Amino acid sequence: MSQLRIEPVDDATLTAWRHVHNVIIPTDPLSLDDVRDRVGRNHLTVAYRDDVLVGCATVRPPAGEHATATVIVRVLAEHRRNGYGTAYFTSELARARALGAGTVETIVLASNEDGVRFAGAHGFAEVSRYLPPGDDDPFITLRLRPGGC
Numbered sequence: 001m002s003q004l005r006i007e008p009v010d011d012a013t014l015t016a017w018r019h020v021h022n023v024i025i026p027t028d029p030l031s032l033d034d035v036r037d038r039v040g041r042n043h044l045t046v047a048y049r050d051d052v053l054v055g056c057a058t059v060r061p062p063a064g065e066h067a068t069a070t071v072i073v074r075v076l077a078e079h080r081r082n083g084y085g086t087a088y089f090t091s092e093l094a095r096a097r098a099l100g101a102g103t104v105e106t107i108v109l110a111s112n113e114d115g116v117r118f119a120g121a122h123g124f125a126e127v128s129r130y131l132p133p134g135d136d137d138p139f140i141t142l143r144l145r146p147g148g149c
């Protein structure tokens with residue numbers, strides 16, 4: 001597997017991050033202003049193999065009593081099953097830990113079967129579901145078990 005190049009989102013990569021997000025989460029399409037807003041709150045990155053866009057990720061910094069961080073990695077369907085998701089997730093989990101995360105959660109759209117399986121295989125267990133009004137595809141929140149991943 002070629003090495004992934006992981007870059008923080010800036011003006012040059014905003015569109016790439018948005019593209020990956022909106023392809024993988026079509027039920028929650030984001031505008032460029034939405035993404036700019038998230039850049040101010042979260043650590044957003046994009047991942048490339050050579051110069052080819054492979055995926056994007058979100059790390060929400062630790063918050064609350066348990067210093068809970070959220071780590072979400074997304075790999076475009078045509079690049080899956082090459083180990084990129086695992087490599088990217090390992091990198092972003094380390095970022096969350098370095099920011100002081102005590103508890104780590106992830107969020108997967110229920111219809112993303114690859115994502116649900118990936119999260120289970122990496123030590124996450126479901127804690128809750130959220131169904132946006134008028135939607136039929138819930139977001140599942142999963143929490144990393146102690147000793148997981």
Ligand SMILES: CC(C)(COP(=O)(O)OP(=O)(O)OC[C@H]1O[C@@H](n2cnc3c(N)ncnc32)[C@H](O)[C@@H]1OP(=O)(O)O)[C@@H](O)C(=O)NCCC(=O)NCCS
Nearest residue numbers: 072073074075080081082083084085086108112114115118
């Ligand atoms: C979850 C997700 C990031 C995984 O990305 P990925 O690049 O396919 O992840 P990996 O390649 O590391 O692992 C996926 C599978 O490929 C397998 N694999 C890894 N390298 C492989 C290779 N070289 N050849 C064949 N299979 C391989 C892994 O063993 C794993 O198998 P499993 O599903 O049977 O356990 C991707 O499916 C995705 O973006 N899903 C939608 C978004 C989402 O739900 N994200 C939340 C998760 S944080």
